[in-house]
Amino acid sequence: MYSFTTPKPKPLIKEDTKLWLVFIVISVVLYISFALFLEIKTVLYNKDIESFNREIITLKQKIVKIDSQKEFIYRQKTLYEDIMVKNSLMKDSIKNLLDLIPDPVTLSSISFDKNKLIIYGITPTQDIYNMLMLPPLESIFTETKTYFYQMSNGWYKFKSENYLKEKQ
Amino acid sequence: MKLPNVSFKLPKVKIYGIDVIKNFLFFTFFIILTLVFIAFIISPAIHSFKKSKKEYYQTKYTLEITTNQYKEKLTELKKLQNSNRKIINAFKRDFNENNFKLFASKYMSVSSVKEVNSTEYKNEFIKTTYIMTSKIKSPKNFYDFIDALKNYKSVLRVYFPIDFIKNKENIDLTLKLEHYKLKPKKAE
Numbered sequence: 001m002y003s004f005t006t007p008k009p010k011p012l013i014k015e016d017t018k019l020w021l022v023f024i025v026i027s028v029v030l031y032i033s034f035a036l037f038l039e040i041k042t043v044l045y046n047k048d049i050e051s052f053n054r055e056i057i058t059l060k061q062k063i064v065k066i067d068s069q070k071e072f073i074y075r076q077k078t079l080y081e082d083i084m085v086k087n088s089l090m091k092d093s094i095k096n097l098l099d100l101i102p103d104p105v106t107l108s109s110i111s112f113d114k115n116k117l118i119i120y121g122i123t124p125t126q127d128i129y130n131m132l133m134l135p136p137l138e139s140i141f142t143e144t145k146t147y148f149y150q151m152s153n154g155w156y157k158f159k160s161e162n163y164l165k166e167k168q
Numbered sequence: 169m170k171l172p173n174v175s176f177k178l179p180k181v182k183i184y185g186i187d188v189i190k191n192f193l194f195f196t197f198f199i200i201l202t203l204v205f206i207a208f209i210i211s212p213a214i215h216s217f218k219k220s221k222k223e224y225y226q227t228k229y230t231l232e233i234t235t236n237q238y239k240e241k242l243t244e245l246k247k248l249q250n251s252n253r254k255i256i257n258a259f260k261r262d263f264n265e266n267n268f269k270l271f272a273s274k275y276m277s278v279s280s281v282k283e284v285n286s287t288e289y290k291n292e293f294i295k296t297t298y299i300m301t302s303k304i305k306s307p308k309n310f311y312d313f314i315d316a317l318k319n320y321k322s323v324l325r326v327y328f329p330i331d332f333i334k335n336k337e338n339i340d341l342t343l344k345l346e347h348y349k350l351k352p353k354k355a356e
Contacts, residue, residue: 016186016187016190016191017190017194020191020194020198023198024194024197024198024201027198027201027202028201028205031202031205031206031209031210032205032209034210034213035205035209035210035213038210038213038214038216038217039213039216039217041217041220041221042213042216042217042220045217045220045221045223045224046220048224048227048228049220049223049224049227052224052227052228052230052231053227055231055234055235056227056230056231056234059231059234059235059237059238060234062238063234063237063238063241066238066241066242066244066245067241069245070241070244070245070248072292073245073248073249073252073255073256074248075290075292076252076255076256076259076350077252077255079290079293079323079348080255080258080259080323083323083324083325083348084317084318086325087314087317087318087325087326088314088315090314090326090327090330091310091311091314091315091326094307094310094311094330095307095311098307107332107334108333108334109331109332109333109334110331110332111329111330111331111332112328112329112330112331113328113329114328114329
């Protein structure tokens with residue numbers, strides 16, 4: 001057979017089909033890249049969130065520790081102030097008791113305890129003791145006992161026992 | 169029986185040499201493919217991305233607040249430590265007899281300081297009791313000594329029994345001293 005036209009090579013895939021295929025492949029690659037980009041960003045965000053959460057937990061633990069340290073300082077301060085106040089009260093109460101001793105009476109010893117006071121001393125007369133020293137002692141203590149011993153010069157040695165009974 | 173001749177061959181419609189049917193089918197395929205990608209890949213990815221982003225900023229905000237809170241608390245603690253430095257240090261100190269005698273010598277002549285016992289106090293402190301004997305010129309020395317304890321390095325409490333015994337020119341003073349210090353922490 002003879003043909004008047006020269007044969008042209010027929011492509012396996014036509015030009016427009018090739019164009020469509022390239023377009024579709026590029027689109028798919030772009031879609032996958034975009035999705036991958038988002039996934040990577042999500043993973044990075046999640047890693048940061050984990051790290052932030054760890055930091056938050058550490059900081060909260062430190063805050064709890066600081067709070068307990070502060071409380072401990074407050075407890076120390078309270079105890080210290082309490083001790084200093086008690087020392088001052090002790091001084092004032094002893095000073096007030098010693099100030100009660102009238103001039104004619106001489107003390108030889110005085111013993112302060114938590115709930116009792118024992119005084120040894122010398123008084124010219126029992127009346128001076130009973131009038132000047134006994135009333136203030138009786139007003140402070142719940143129970144007061146006094147023992148007198150006459151000395152050779154006529155003065156009296158005395159022992160005063162004073163007790164505070166705690167309220168029940 | 170003769171089966172009907174069914175042919176699936178697409179008809180060819182060409183406008184200016186462009187195969188309209190084929191291009192329409194490719195276009196439809198492209199749209200369907202795009203929708204499938206959006207529905208099953210991109211949309212879930214965007215959803216989880218947005219969720220993570222929101223959580224990220226929330227957590228970051230919480231972290232900032234917690235950091236500020238921590239800094240504030242730390243500043244408060246340091247202020248508190250500085251304003252109570254004397255008390256904190258006083259509770260750390262052991263009782264030093266020689267140092268105490270030197271301190272008390274301004275007010276009295278200390279004869280002896282004997283340790284009686286040592287007990288735990290309020291779980292966090294140790295209370296050690298001493299009996300001190302000394303000589304004073306007048307009760308004023310005793311009052312001044314108690315006042316001066318406020319400025320002493322250690323924490324000391326004067327406690328009962330307190331005995332004053334007149335002895336010629338001096339007064340023999342016997343009293344109980346309680347020393348408070350922090351209980352040593354157990355090794356962690």
